[in-house]
Amino acid sequence: MNLRRDVFQAIADPTRRAILMLVTSHAMTAGLIAANFDTARPTVSKHLQILTECELLKQEQNGREIYYHLNPEKMKEVADFIEPFRQMWEDRFSKLETIMKNYKTK
Amino acid sequence: MELKTKINAEEGKQFLVITREFDLPLELLFKAHVEPEIVEQWMGTKVLKLENKKHGGWQFETSDNKGNVVFRANGVFHEFIPNQKITRTFEMENAPFGVQLEFVEFEKLTDNTSKVSMLSVYKSVELRDQMLKLPFAQGLNYAHNRLQEIAGKLK
Numbered sequence A: 001m002n003l004r005r006d007v008f009q010a011i012a013d014p015t016r017r018a019i020l021m022l023v024t025s026h027a028m029t030a031g032l033i034a035a036n037f038d039t040a041r042p043t044v045s046k047h048l049q050i051l052t053e054c055e056l057l058k059q060e061q062n063g064r065e066i067y068y069h070l071n072p073e074k075m076k077e078v079a080d081f082i083e084p085f086r087q088m089w090e091d092r093f094s095k096l097e098t099i100m101k102n103y104k105t106k
Numbered sequence B: 001m002e003l004k005t006k007i008n009a010e011e012g013k014q015f016l017v018i019t020r021e022f023d024l025p026l027e028l029l030f031k032a033h034v035e036p037e038i039v040e041q042w043m044g045t046k047v048l049k050l051e052n053k054k055h056g057g058w059q060f061e062t063s064d065n066k067g068n069v070v071f072r073a074n075g076v077f078h079e080f081i082p083n084q085k086i087t088r089t090f091e092m093e094n095a096p097f098g099v100q101l102e103f104v105e106f107e108k109l110t111d112n113t114s115k116v117s118m119l120s121v122y123k124s125v126e127l128r129d130q131m132l133k134l135p136f137a138q139g140l141n142y143a144h145n146r147l148q149e150i151a152g153k154l155k
Helices: A007-011 A014-022 A032-033 A041-053 A070-081 A083-105 B026-034 B034-043 B124-153
Strands: A055-063 A065-070 B005-008 B013-021 B046-050 B057-063 B069-081 B085-092 B101-108 B115-122
Touching: A007 A070, A014 A041, A032 A041, A032 A055, A032 A065, A041 A055, A041 A065, A041 B069, A083 B005, A083 B013, A083 B124, B013 B124, B026 B101, B026 B115, B034 B046, B046 B115
Parallel strands: none
Antiparallel strands: A055 A065, B005 B013, B013 B115, B046 B057, B057 B069, B069 B085, B085 B101, B101 B115
């Protein structure tokens, strides 16, 4: 079975969140990213693979090096994931307000 | 348009805060949280039990139009101070989210406006994030159910 990768699974891990933070300002190679962590290089590679698979990171070939950079489109999806939860409460509270406004005038 | 309901869910924290200001006097806002028939209307669920007092319990249940129970939640009150605050536990039955501790505070802004803030504490960051994602995952399904509920009430 192929495990479906989604952005939320990707950002659930603290190391992966740290990687995303790192590449926010500029694209970096795997080696440079790994140098920022105490974790073993293969572990960092695995994280990079997951982040790439779920499209939060994009690879860019520059000469012999592969650079990783943030995919802002996908990050927007992450920023928005809370919206349906907020909307659920917005709907409830708006209903509450309407009900109680009628209640008041009764 | 400014968002009336705000969610503050800091990354890496196991709690979230929901706040909302209402064009309602404090007393009416509070009443909407304690009168079972009113709670049923805006929460879109059936209230099986709502003992508004310290050590009292509560239980909500939602069924689909075929009568199958799709949601059931329960908890107990630890603090119940009218027009000020309710401290209670919240547990969704048959769901992997565990128990949450909720601090609901009511605040008077003016004679005709008020504010509620709900702080929900989860056992872990992961559980909180799962809960936040639930409506996202349910997406269309939820909207559809809401429509059915509302349509059902109009009949």
